[in-house]
Amino acid sequence: MASNVERLDKFLANNSFGTRKDVKKIIRSGAVKINGNVVTDRSFHLxxxxxxxxxxxxxxxxxxxxxxxxxxxxxxxxxxxxxxxKTVFDLLDEKYRSAKEFDALHTVGRLDLDTEGLLLFTTDGSLTHFLISPKSHIDKTYLVFLKEKMTADEKSECIKRFAAGIHIVGEDNEGEADCAPAKAEFIEKEKAFVLAGSVAASASASNEFSLLTIHEGKYHQVKRMFCALSNTVVYLKRLSIGNLHLDPSLKPGEYRELTAEEAEFLKSCRVKKSCGTE
Incomplete structure (x- = not known):
């Protein structure tokens, strides 16, 4: 039997038709046709x-x-x-962690231990390489809660220095570096808490709120950028990668498969050679 032949229930479960129990109901209902014939046997091989x-x-x-x-x-x-x-893979269903067809599943880049927000998983290594490469100029937008209050002049200076490419000092085993130009804006507390939507955010001792867009992924980059301005990040959440935004209905720790349209958008970034938010 050819290696690409598989059971009907497994095929449907792997194509987002729910759990094996859900798939079993679909098949029994007579909703499945293979080559024009209704198939109600979940063990049918195709x-x-x-x-x-x-x-x-x-x-x-x-x-x-x-x-x-x-x-x-x-x-x-x-x-x-x-x-x-604990790891982000501990949050995934068993099939994503143990089934052979998901052996190549990996995260697209990383988020720090205390950071929340949009994290992608895929088995598409080529796409991952493109999305995380600084040369691809893929925008990533973060919601940032800051400890210290900032004056209007300090906010203006922050925006200018980030736009020019701020210098950050070394941390742990990472040396000092010049960041690529980044876009910062400051937002009201009410909007920030709506975007955060988590207990961790509400518990943070924060006094300023910013949206920061970068297209690099240096070690602790966002924290080091604000540290260069003598401020401290107390809460951090990634909201988007390119034009792909975190589904607001997902609570911390929840996930879903991308829609066909979302997946095609990510793949189209390689053709465009960039995927900015502007």
Whole structure:
């Protein structure tokens, strides 16, 4: 039997039709047709690359890669395993952690332990390389809560220095560096708390609120940028990557698969050679 042949229930479960229990109900209802014939046997074997599969008369195609969007919760590291902390993979369903077809699943870049927000997972290594490369100029926007109050002049100076490319000092094993130009704006507390939407944000001792857009991923970059202005980041959340925004319905620790349109948008970034927010 060819290696690409698989069970019907497994094929549908891997294509976002729910759990095996959900898929079982769909198949039993007679909603599935393969090559024009209704199939109600969940153990039926098919070749996704050759057979024509319809669910409620809508075609289902074998997908080449998997794409997930997570609202990362604070307290989880962006790794598959860690001896000290829980990982973002601990938040995924068992099938994503153990099924052979998801062996290549990995995070697209990293978010710090205490950072929340948009984290992508995929099995598409080529796309990951493109999205995390500074040469690709992929904008990433963060919601930043700051400890120290800033005057209007200090905010203006911050915006100018970030736009010019601020110099940051070294931290841990990372040396000092000049950041690429970045865009900062300051927002009202009410808007910031709506965008944060988490207990961690409300518990932070914050006095200023900013949206910062960068297209690099240096170690602790956002924190080091504001540290260069003698301020401290007390809460950080990534809101978007390019024009792909975090689904506001996802609570910290929750995730979902990208829609076909969202996945195509990410893949189209490689063709455009950039994916900015402007």
């Amino acid at each position: 070749d996704p690359l050759k057979d024509n599969v319809l669910v409620e008369n809508e075609p289902v195609f074998a997908r080449e890669f998997v794409y997930l969007m997570m609202n990362k919760a604070a307290g989880f590291v962006s790794a598959k395993s860690d001896k000290r902390y």
